[in-house]
Amino acid sequence: MNTIMRKSLLALAIGAGMTSLSAQAEITIGLAGPVTGPVAQYGDMQFIGAEMAIERINAQGGVNGEMLKGVKYDDACEPKQAVAVANQIVNDGVQFVVGHLCSSATQPASDIYAEEGILMITPASTSPTITEAGYETVFRTIGRDDAQGPVAGRFIAEHIKPENMAIIHDKQQYGEGVATAVRDTVEEAGIDVAVFEGITAGQQNYSSLVSKLKRENVDFVYYGGYHPELGLILRQAKELGFDAQFMGPEGVGNPDISKIAGEASEGLLVTLPQAFETDPKNADLVAAFEAKNQDPSGPFVMPAYTAVYLMAEGMKATESTDPFEVAEYLHQNTSDTPIGEVKYDESGDLEEFNFVVYNWHADGTKTKAETGEAQSDTAQ
């Protein structure tokens, strides 16, 4: 008797649950990126951007009468965990993903999404190989390393002209990729790279490396990787009396680098996506972020906003939530978004995306590097 009671109650509960699910029609968008781990603050940039877009779209009545809902998934920037997350997303029946963040995490996850017909837009992964696989449903709202690397490389060749240059990277897909692109560009311009070396991310002692650079009389160091390691390198360089000019990609452009390196971060050169938050067209959006006490200036905030925006636009235009139809729409149409006019080529890369060189300051702010307009570039 008791078990029958329990079973029928259970059935009732399940039934009620199912009706409540179908009653509130929602389109779930998976937000995949690091919630934990050493680069979690980049994940935050991505999440606040995407959540803002979801909120604003819902405030205007959602998409085709349905509301958007963002669900966060934590990959901790680890390839292994990214695969687990991707499988979880598949099992949850989610068909749209904004993410992942780290290229080495996005790469394996994108294979799974492509196989399962899930539409993925990464607002942060810059490694070229992600879109080179030629998946129909994989896009990005950021430039590629082979666009960013040359911007940095040309800036070095035209304005720095180092006598003795070193390139250091963290042996990860993103860091090594952008470092290699920089090396190729500067070598083409006739600059010799004296040292090209990898380090182990997560280590704390770089004194041996710094002493070596000092001995080689290196006057310029390009670092491909993220800010925790570069922060320590800068700090230890100062301690060991090594005062070369440093430069890094957008993965080091984070106020935390100033906390770690202190004074040593003054004058660091960083290539970042151009500052979309200063575009007058986005004033309204910037005000919305500021009203929520969020910082819209992080390099991945606007790209993440745009990723959701593009998905919504595709769904509205095709009046469907079929990832393939939306992908087809994105491939064929041009949209006006906070990061400018978005037009995709066949592989899912942006036809145009600008990286700009900035000077980083010890108080965590940045200013455009003084050399004028010659530094921006167009992705292929």
Next chain:
Amino acid sequence: MEASLYFLQQVINGLTIGSTYALIAIGYTMVYGIIGMINFAHGEIYMISTYVVFIVIAGLSMLGIDSTAFLIVAALLVAIVVASAHAFAVERVAYRPVRGSKRLIALISAIGMSIFLQNYILLAQGSRDKAIPSLLPGGWQFGGDGFAVNLSYMQVIIFVVTLVSMTVLALFISRSRLGRACRACSQDRGMANLLGINTDLVISMTFVIGAALAAVAGLLLGMYYGVVNPYIGFLAGLKAFTAAVLGGIGSIPGAVLGGLILGVAEALTGAYLSTEYNDVVSFGLLILILLFRPWGILGKPEVEKI
């Protein structure tokens, strides 16, 4: 001249790295010497101490105290207390209940404890790097012609403190009453118990002493690197464990020697080969030692008792 100055600089760098491995390695080696178990949670105790040091220094600075000496002493004392409390609790909760059973069970319990501690700090403190400014910047510079050798105050302090800690600990083990009890426990715990030594207390004290040294390492490395995150304990623990095995696990001078050798080997690899091969060299050394001298440089070959 330039080449030898460069070599000297790299040896200094190596001795600094090595000293830090050594301080943590002592904790591994003491616990192994007495209960024959590898305490994998030891690296996490070091990580927790570094957090405590940062919190104390940041908190006291906020209250307007800017005497460096006072900050350091206060941070060290609080870190020692908190680290010892953690180590004591870890031993009670995770190791004592499984002490009589197979070695593998204790090992798994230790790994579980390590994961728990890491995630507990992750939840409490977040995953972002926390940083403090250098408390003791500066140092000496000499050489000059072509290449100047830099020796920072912190590097000297780290090296000296390591040697002093090792000496004090070695004297404590060989001279004091509790030290004698430790040695007795390490030789034959059952017999020591029969002779009236409180072996449970001795084992608890071993964990506490190891944790106090980890707290010293947390203070020194926290001040030297200025950065902490919940993951530093894992890599530091792994390297320190390698150092302990290299020097002969169970031997305190061995742990220090192993740490220094490992540190210098890494620095020289970075100097003349490539930083990429650091880990290859350190773990290669470990494999060589395990193949040809499994009891380590200063350890004693284990005689199977019948």
